[in-house]
Amino acid sequence: MSSLPSDILAAIEDIVQQVGLGRVRAAAAQLGRLYAQGKAPREFTHEMVAAYAAMRLPGTFAAMTSVMQAWKDHVAPQRALRVLDVFAGPATFVLAARAVGLEIAEAVCVERSCAMRQLGEELLRSARIPTRVAWRNEELTEFLERGGPSFDLVVASYGLGEIPAPWRQRELASELWRCAQGHFLCVEPGTPAGSELVQSIRTMLVEQGGTVVVPCPHNGRCAYATAHRGWCHFNVRVGRTHLTRVIDGAEASFEDEKYCFVAASREKVAWRQDGRIVGHPRLSQAGMQLVVCLPNGEVKYVTVPKREKHLYRIARKLRWGDSLPPELHLWLRGECGGE
Ligand SMILES: C[S@@+](CC[C@H](N)C(=O)[O-])C[C@H]1O[C@@H](n2cnc3c(N)ncnc32)[C@H](O)[C@@H]1O
Numbered sequence: 001m002s003s004l005p006s007d008i009l010a011a012i013e014d015i016v017q018q019v020g021l022g023r024v025r026a027a028a029a030q031l032g033r034l035y036a037q038g039k040a041p042r043e044f045t046h047e048m049v050a051a052y053a054a055m056r057l058p059g060t061f062a063a064m065t066s067v068m069q070a071w072k073d074h075v076a077p078q079r080a081l082r083v084l085d086v087f088a089g090p091a092t093f094v095l096a097a098r099a100v101g102l103e104i105a106e107a108v109c110v111e112r113s114c115a116m117r118q119l120g121e122e123l124l125r126s127a128r129i130p131t132r133v134a135w136r137n138e139e140l141t142e143f144l145e146r147g148g149p150s151f152d153l154v155v156a157s158y159g160l161g162e163i164p165a166p167w168r169q170r171e172l173a174s175e176l177w178r179c180a181q182g183h184f185l186c187v188e189p190g191t192p193a194g195s196e197l198v199q200s201i202r203t204m205l206v207e208q209g210g211t212v213v214v215p216c217p218h219n220g221r222c223a224y225a226t227a228h229r230g231w232c233h234f235n236v237r238v239g240r241t242h243l244t245r246v247i248d249g250a251e252a253s254f255e256d257e258k259y260c261f262v263a264a265s266r267e268k269v270a271w272r273q274d275g276r277i278v279g280h281p282r283l284s285q286a287g288m289q290l291v292v293c294l295p296n297g298e299v300k301y302v303t304v305p306k307r308e309k310h311l312y313r314i315a316r317k318l319r320w321g322d323s324l325p326p327e328l329h330l331w332l333r334g335e336c337g338g339e
Contacts, residue, residue: 001254002062003239008095011126012053013243015119019050021246027051028247038193040162044113053090053119054243059257060089060158062236064096066321067157067187067261070214072102073323074273075183075265080105081152084179086140087111087159091120094131106132108151110143140172150181157187161197173201177208183265184210190233190258198260199225199232210264215321217273220297224278228299232278233260234321275324275332281315288315292324292332302332 004012016024027047032055034041041048080103085093088109097104111117117137124133136143154176160169177184186201188194199222202212212219215234224232236257245251278299279291287305294300304315314325324332 001237001239002058002065002257003241004058004061005095005099005127007127008057008061008123009241009243011123012050012057014126015050015122016054016243016247019047023047024050024054025247028055031055032248044115046115049090049113049115049119051247052116053123054241054247057090057092058238058241058244059255060092061096061099062238062257063187063234063259063261064092064157065099066234066236067185067214067259067263068093068096068100068102070321070323071183071185071263072100074213077102077152079103081182082149083107084151084154084176085109086143086154086156086176087162088120088135089116089158090123091133093155093157094120094124094129094133095127098127098129098131104131106134108134108136110136110138110140112137112139144172144175144179148179150179152180152182154180154184155187156185158189160186160201161188161194166197169197170200170204174204174208177205177210177264180266182267183213183263185261185263187259187261190231190235190260192231195225195231195233195260198262202262202264205262205264210266211268213263213265215261215276215278215293217275217293217295217324218297223297223299224293231260232293233258234278235259235280236321273323274326274329277318277320277322277324280320281318283316287312288318290315290318290328294324294329294332300332304328304331 028051031051082105088111094107117135163169188198206219224230237254238257239254275292275294278293282289287303289303292300304311306312311331
């Protein structure tokens with residue numbers, strides 16, 4: 001179960017207290033209504049950013065942390081990175097990078113809302129995060145128009161989908177890819193619309209010479225989206241804090257944050273990829289049922305039988321989003337007639 005680090009949680013509690021619980025509650029309800037309609041506020045008030053920190057940040061932080069962990073496991077960067085984080089919000093990426101121990105030389109955070117930038121500054125200060133962060137408090141288009149240096153990693157999380165025109169979302173993604181001398185990473189909500197956007201960005205990245213790093217173990221067409229008519233997404237369970245329950249009045253002790261993502265690289269590295277678990281592993285009478293995306297581009301529904309004791313033990317530990325362990329990949333190649 002994911003949760004925000006205690007220093008960040010304490011800072012958010014302070015912020016909510018300063019703004020006033022009643023006002024944060026009203027802003028949280030307003031934000032919730034907007035997000036449920038697939039919209040986003042044009043201008044964040046201080047009440048809204050406090051509500052965002054208490055109600056949305058635990059989920060976006062959890063998704064970012066899972067994504068950054070997967071990315072770091074595959075790329076294993078050898079030096080501190082220079083990162084461009086657009087739609088930065090309260091510096092969610094920088095907070096997640098600390099959580100997974102990713103070394104950042106400098107993060108340039110582009111965020112148009114003053115209130116959101118101030119929240120980010122406050123959280124970074126309270127948590128004593130030493131990362132050098134340069135805020136660009138402006139519209140992303142203004143930032144991109146000025147051109148400028150390229151970055152080891154460009155991150156766009158929970159932002160492109162908020163751009164109203166779909167053609168502009170794709171155009172912006174392409175401009176951001178141009179700013180990436182190494183890697184580009186995009187995260188969106190785990191909805192059909194979020195997945196469609198991530199799929200189209202993935203296609204653009206491959207067409208423009210990128211190699212998909214995570215989550216897909218291949219650069220080909222997505223079988224999940226085509227043959228299986230599903231939307232490829234992942235899930236992380238997020239613990240609900242006392243503060244969250246006080247604000248929205250719901251009693252549940254956790255919620256599921258569903259997300260879609262893609263990361264591509266300009267580097268022609270042969271990533272070791274054995275496949276990925278793309279659904280909840282399920283225990284049945286016959287064994288562990290897995291949905292696996294394979295390096296040959298296929299999505300397979302497989303059951304690891306109980307009689308395969310060693311493999312079954314490995315399969316029991318797998319979670320949605322995990323890489324397929326090499327032993328299981330080898331076994332699958334034998335079972336399914338190779339790739
Ligand atoms: C949903 S929040 C995501 C924040 C953060 N990336 C996260 O994952 O928690 C989107 C942020 O992007 C900012 N934003 C939206 N459109 C923007 C634009 N055109 N230029 C700069 N910032 C923008 C909003 O102000 C908001 O803070």
